[in-house]
Amino acid sequence: MANQSNANTRLVNRLLLVVVAMFGFGFALVPLYDVFCDLTGLNGRSVQRVDALAQSLVDDSRVIKIEFVTFDKTGKQMTFRPQAQYLQVHPGEMKEVTFTINNPLSHLQIVQAIPSVSPGQASLYLNKAECFCFNQQSLEPERVSEFKLKFFIDKDLPKNIEVLTLAYTLYPIEQPVVAQVLRR
Amino acid sequence: MNTLTETASHDTEHHHGPAKGIKRWIFTTNHKDIGTLYLWFAFIMFLVGGAMAMVIRAELFQPGLQIVEPHFFNQMTTVHGLIMVFGAVMPAFTGMANWMIPMMIGAPDMALPRMNNLSFWILPFAFLILLASLFVEGGGPAFGWTFYAPLSTTYSGDSTALFVFAVHIMGISSIMGAINVIVTIWNMRAPGMTWMKMPLFVWTWFITAYLLIAVMPVLAGAVTMVLTDKYFGTSFFNAAGGGDPVMFQHIFWFFGHPEVYIMILPAFGIISTIVPTFSRKPLFGYPSMVYATASIAFLSFIVWAHHMFTTGMPVFAELFFMYCTMLISVPTGVKVFNWVATMWRGALSFEVPMLFSIAFIVLFTLGGFSGLMLAITPVDFQYHDTYFVVAHFHYVLVTGAIFSLIAATYYWLPKWTGVMYDIGLAKLHFWCSLISVNVLFFPMHFVGLAGMPRRIPDYSIQFANWNQLISLGGFAFGLSQLIFLALVIKACRKQGEPVPAKVWDGAHGLEWEVASPAPYHTFTTPPEIK
């Protein structure tokens, strides 16, 4: 009988270990998901941040169309617009676009723009030297604010990609987001 | 399996019988008592969840909004799903496991009787909390049983904390139940009960229990993340803070797909027990049944994204999950083949458990076919989130899991109560259920293919006729289950002919070696297994 209950305890402990490990695994899926997306470019979030000077040579033989799309998810009737609907660029060529956000409210607003590139793979080749999406932005009341994006497309962009879309979604930051959970 | 046990000696082992009154049920550590508690609890939850389904079908009887508010409708679909999955199907299988596994392997009880008591008694509280959440201001959970973020985070009501808490308790309960099953099967088998002699019900539960301890913690993690996103400012699923709502779906379905197999593997075990009994032949291909169960369990971990074909995955991932999903139908097909081969040239008879089992084989397979259709990525873009999906999972869950549970009840109820139930009522229950369940779920294929979305309280006028028929089928199916309730109550009151130890002449297995009704303690000395 004592033997039996020892065996039971040992097995229970092992099974509990599996339970704890799987609970941890559920949370480990979060960084794993990010790493996976970063490596593959899935989800269009892996835009590269680069130094403004780190330009490569310009490839004049190709023209890439880059489209800009904006969404306002603040629920506060902001007008969020790119200065141009699209640009034609050569890979390697540094370009600048201005985005405008109109804050119609009578008090200061804090927002965060989240980028997404499609096709997802292309996000690995979009290099940003400067972007308003790197930080939270404060919007003066009843004013139109201007924000800059400086980017170039890597000349190793796969040949089959001729058009890419860069979308920004604007989110309100009501209370400061406490934990930027496990993220870069 | 041949067994030599002196049935008579067990009858004299009544030295300590059950305690008297309510305390017997609260403090019991007896596997049969706990099995009974689980089964009654599951049945009550089945009726409660069923009542919610009746509200849903009443609203959908006509197009337009007439009976309930859309927000309440959403609460009904959500809580119906949660109750049926976690309150009815899973506890019912655990109840079967408690009752039958010790008797089938020749053990005196479950390995961890006190934990067994605890794992049952926390369940009613989980569901009280869940049901109470319907009455708080702003209503209960209304985001679907899948609680996708941001519906469950940004857009959910204040009751979400209650929902999370309830799911945690349900998870802990099933994890404890699963650990108990695994330890019992590893350590308590009677001498001579080797792995490949174990009854298939025991095998399938053994594998299911491993699935449970692997994925219930992931579910617990998912609800915890929802909780902290909603109340503590984390951003697991919040894009503004760097999170990703699509990730919620990956985590949920990593749990969710194995979960659907948790609800069907024990059913496979039940059908594999009943079909040979009434075919009077041993089960065809026993080892292949074991291997098929194990491969289904393994594959169930690598198909989760077939629920997410429309989330914008890259083509490679769509193809990977499509092929893996289709691969599952191979071991599933092996099982169906073996059941049919068992019946082939058998001396068939059609007692009620067999009727439900045959209905299971036909209708579950139908659900498998619609699953295969859904697994084809390009067509899933049309079927996804329509009533076609609702038809699919009700065929596998109602005419699959629930029918197997009913079959098991009709098979073992005489062993539990010692009397034969009212066979006339049972046949009435079978035919009413069989007809109404198909009137209820079959036309859902049609309206789904025609584009009727799921989880919406209103629909376009062209779906009206089918929906009326579906609702009528639904009411009829719901009422039919009251026949079952009456029958079980009658049997528990011992109204019926007493039955011998071996209730069915074609049956095999240790549970038929003990007297009927099964004495409070069985196999206190292990049986000899040849």
Ligand code: HEM
């Ligand atoms: C041959 C076997 C099966 C295949 C190929 C299959 C395939 C699928 C697919 C592709 C979906 C997603 C449909 C969509 O949302 O667009 C689905 C949904 C579902 N399946 Fe299956 N399935 C199979 C067996 C089962 C079994 C055995 C069960 C449970 C006992 C089950 C339960 C479910 C449930 C509950 C859903 C819906 C989940 C929800 O969105 O609420 N399936 N199935």
Ligand SMILES: [Cu+2]
């Ligand atoms: Cu699935």
